[in-house]
């Protein structure tokens with residue numbers, strides 16, 4: 425009798441455990457989905473803002489003017505989107521081969537970018553985004569940015585030496601690392617940092 429009840433209590437305990445583990449998993453999946461949704465929206469907002477302005481300047485004023493626009497406004501526009509997103513969300517662009525040193529990744533971000541490059545070099549199709557738990561309150565979202573349009577190469581590809589665009593870029597960014605890319609290369613990432621309060 426005693427044996428049976430011990431066994432029964434073990435079964436009850438075991439099933440309780442697995443239920444808890446399952447509900448924890450559900451919570452985790454919900455959290456991932458929720459954070460991804462918010463960060464997807466934030467990164468789309470940034471890409472749209474930068475893309476729309478870039479297109480306008482390219483079409484109406486030409487290549488060098490568009491580069492001048494990026495030089496003077498890309499970071500300001502990013503900060504503006506960052507402000508609009510509120511204090512629990514931060515957004516920025518990073519690259520291992522950055523043009524503007526302000527977009528240099530931090531140590532942990534550098535490791536993620538290096539991993540992404542490694543995966544890409546091994547012919548792994550990169551995920552649309554990934555999440556990194558920073559600590560109990562903060563999650564970082566990374567969206568890989570690919571050189572996905574020919575137009576990117578006008579300023580990030582092989583720049584003809586002494587062309588107007590080459591002169592402008594090399595003068596504005598004497599330490600530029602963001603040239604000689606090819607179509608399909610991993611250019612960097614958008615990073616969205618999300619504080620936990622959001623997903624409560």
Ligand code: HEC
Nearest residue numbers: 490491494495498499519522523524527575576579602612
């Ligand atoms: C007209 C020139 C031009 C074109 C076209 C262009 N870029 Fe850039 N890009 C720049 C300049 C200039 C900067 C530096 C901006 C700054 O100083 O904040 C930059 C910065 C970036 C950055 C931030 C990281 C860094 O290196 O500082 C990323 C990411 C980026 N470009 C990706 C792209 C992609 C992807 C495309 C194509 C969709 C593209 N760019 C097209 C000129 C251009």
